[in-house]
Amino acid sequence: MDLNIAVLFIALLACAGGIVSALLGWLDSGEPFVPRKFMASVVRALIAGVVFAVGYTLVDGISNLDLFTAFLGGAGIDVLGNRISGSIIART
Numbered sequence: 001m002d003l004n005i006a007v008l009f010i011a012l013l014a015c016a017g018g019i020v021s022a023l024l025g026w027l028d029s030g031e032p033f034v035p036r037k038f039m040a041s042v043v044r045a046l047i048a049g050v051v052f053a054v055g056y057t058l059v060d061g062i063s064n065l066d067l068f069t070a071f072l073g074g075a076g077i078d079v080l081g082n083r084i085s086g087s088i089i090a091r092t
Contacts, residue, residue: 006062010070011053017074018045025082040085041078048077 022041026033052070056062 003057003060003062007053007056009067010056010062011049013067014052014070014074014077015045015049017071017076018042018048018078019074020071021075021078022082025079041082044078044081045074048074051077 018041022038022045025041026038052073056066056070059066
């Protein structure tokens with residue numbers, strides 16, 4: 001697989017991980033859907049995609065484990081960002 005295509009897959013999977021994490025969090029909350037909150041998660045997912053894409057431009061090849069790790073990393077960045085923003089809001 002061409003490295004540019006592989007890096008695109010990494011970015012998309014990291015972004016997808018963040019979005020899936022946001023959707024699962026919303027389903028677990030039982031609250032009505034709030035587009036503003038979801039858009040914040042989409043922005044964090046896009047940031048995760050960029051971070052992983054930049055990181056993987058420096059490697060020679062990408063395996064299936066790398067793709068899985070990018071997905072989980074995107075989900076983790078969304079969860080971490082959500083916790084940080086929740087902590088900041090709670091202190092104000």
